[in-house]
Amino acid sequence: MLDVKFKLTPSHTTERVWMEPSPLRTLFWNSTYACNFNCGVCFTNGGVPFTDELSTSEAMDTFKKAHDAGVRKIIISGGEPFMREDLIEILAYMGSIGLEARIASNGSLLTDDILRRLRDETLVKSFQISVDTIQPELYGEFHGVLPDRLASVLNIIESIKKHGFHTTVSSRLTPHTLPGIPDLMDRASMEGWATFTVHFPLHTGRSNYAFDQDTDFISLLRPAFDHFLALPKQWVIEMFIPWARYHPVVRHLEKRIRVVHAGCRAGRDRVTINPCGDISFCVCFDLPEFYLGNVRQDNLEDIFKDSKTCDMMRHPEKYGICADCANVQTCGGGCRVAAYSITGRLDGQDESCPVYKLQVKDEKKGA
Numbered sequence: 001m002l003d004v005k006f007k008l009t010p011s012h013t014t015e016r017v018w019m020e021p022s023p024l025r026t027l028f029w030n031s032t033y034a035c036n037f038n039c040g041v042c043f044t045n046g047g048v049p050f051t052d053e054l055s056t057s058e059a060m061d062t063f064k065k066a067h068d069a070g071v072r073k074i075i076i077s078g079g080e081p082f083m084r085e086d087l088i089e090i091l092a093y094m095g096s097i098g099l100e101a102r103i104a105s106n107g108s109l110l111t112d113d114i115l116r117r118l119r120d121e122t123l124v125k126s127f128q129i130s131v132d133t134i135q136p137e138l139y140g141e142f143h144g145v146l147p148d149r150l151a152s153v154l155n156i157i158e159s160i161k162k163h164g165f166h167t168t169v170s171s172r173l174t175p176h177t178l179p180g181i182p183d184l185m186d187r188a189s190m191e192g193w194a195t196f197t198v199h200f201p202l203h204t205g206r207s208n209y210a211f212d213q214d215t216d217f218i219s220l221l222r223p224a225f226d227h228f229l230a231l232p233k234q235w236v237i238e239m240f241i242p243w244a245r246y247h248p249v250v251r252h253l254e255k256r257i258r259v260v261h262a263g264c265r266a267g268r269d270r271v272t273i274n275p276c277g278d279i280s281f282c283v284c285f286d287l288p289e290f291y292l293g294n295v296r297q298d299n300l301e302d303i304f305k306d307s308k309t310c311d312m313m314r315h316p317e318k319y320g321i322c323a324d325c326a327n328v329q330t331c332g333g334g335c336r337v338a339a340y341s342i343t344g345r346l347d348g349q350d351e352s353c354p355v356y357k358l359q360v361k362d363e364k365k366g367a
């Protein structure tokens, strides 16, 4: 994901040395393609489940092996994860072997009873609920549901908070959601939601491609950054964007608030398993031609250690990525999904990078 997280309350935050070698520690699991919403910007094309999705026992076996390999955290998304009837059973099993879970959901299928069971029977730590906008009509249009669904989702967020889970509300950046981001921040501040996340759009899945992939999203968010800084309580901004620290708006922000650069960890300490068991390096990149293997027949740890794509993520310089840039060891060579969307090559240039843009501008001036 390309995310900016606005944290309103203190929580676990770590600054990382991005390119340092790391064992496999985290798994993303897109648990099903089934979804009861029909969001125009779904990055996994959620809707109807595939017939060959992992069974309960296959999922449990995968997580047992992952735990044996050192994985300690699973981030679960979909589709809508709670469309899986066995999800609580799987989460309880994960908890019994010491695996923590974080769940990204549309929130519509959660109930107080489910939340109580998750608190008592599992190691679920947090929820990320997609809200995108607090205007009911736009919410309905955006998610393909009736506008009054927003009120029930906001109620369930309140329950999530009351049950003691970390509460994140997320919005995907589109021309329609951009103007409403300050209102969502106000709501987060008022309701005590711990984190508000903005996802930058990537040209994958059912994106509406409303922005070019090399759009300067950070400059678009400048008014939102200013709004965040004016809130009565704000704690930290986390950037999950490889080159963010070189952006002038971010440099300016760093004079006013603590900014944590978490970069991209895809293929570096984590991989993604899709509903059918296929392994990808990045949660946003569910393309058959780039699958690294399948948990039904391949060893997850071997794939992580030996696949060329994960090696490229850990050593971009070996593959000629950003070969002329002195920042490559810190940045990691930009977002590979953005690079692929723009250039058609996984080892291409992430042309949304401000350092690259400046270099191109200077070359044009010099020509």
Ligand code: SF4
Pocket: 001, 002, 202, 240, 241, 242, 263, 264, 265, 266, 282, 283, 284, 334, 335, 336, 337, 338
């Ligand atoms: S390649 Fe990295 S930065 Fe790009 S979408 Fe995937 S996780 Fe995010």
Ligand code: SF4
Pocket: 242, 243, 246, 321, 322, 325, 326, 327, 328, 329, 331, 332, 333, 334, 335, 350, 353, 354, 355, 356
């Ligand atoms: S040119 Fe490449 S390595 Fe340099 S900052 Fe940009 S994306 Fe990162």
